[in-house]
Amino acid sequence: MSPRRSYDQYCSAARALDAVGDRWTLLIVRELLAGPRRYTDLHADLPGVSTDVLASRLKDMEREGLTTRRRLPPPGAAYVYELTGRGRALLPVLQALGAWGQAALGERRPTDAVRAHWFALPLLRALDGVGAGEGEGVGGGGLVEVRLEEGRFHLRVGAEDGPVYGDGPAPGEPDAVLVLDTGTCTAISRGESTVADAVRDGRVAVSGEGTLARALREV
Secondary structure, three states, X not given: XXXXXXXXXXXXXXXXXXXXXXXXXXXXXXXXXXXXXXXXHHHHOXXXXXXXXXXXXXXXXXXXXXXXXEEOOOOOOOEEEEEOHHHHOOHHHHHHHHHHHHHHOOOOOOOOOOOHHHHHHHHHHXXXXXXXXXXXXXXXXXXXXXXXXXXXXXXXXXXXXXXXXXXXXXXXXXXXXXXXXXXXXXXXXXOOOOHHHHHHOOOEEEXXXXXXXXXXXXX
């Protein structure tokens, strides 16, 4: 396997970009923040990436210690990719990039693909700013199920390890259920509205009896 190209600069930012600066790498991290994924699932949720490029990036990421590959036990017997602790530590990097890029999101273009769970990280970032006091997260964290027209996904607010979101309904009783339309979710993602404002305006319906739901209803 040929060595990866390097900036050859004694700078932490340059070293970081040596590992994650290639096209698609951080978007693969975005997908794997949901937990272990099969190659076919990654390819389906990364429209536009070629099979060769995806395979190459996954090999590079494993070599950099960002991901591991393991075989599921029967009856699945498929290989899955998952983030290591070093890979999961990229969450705040993606959150910062999302915050920086929200002003450029604009209106959805006809050529833009969309998946419901792509709203997970912007919503997670928005929920981190809601709480009983300034600078406090919602109720200290919890499981949130989000329901959009395009589908459902769930968030783990305040998760310190493991998946921070997932596609589909919550894998257990959620602390809060948020029902909203895509327009409202997009406005939150673009920084045009806060979750608190959307709840107060009736654009987000909140149900559930967990501390998360109570905190959101009291904003």
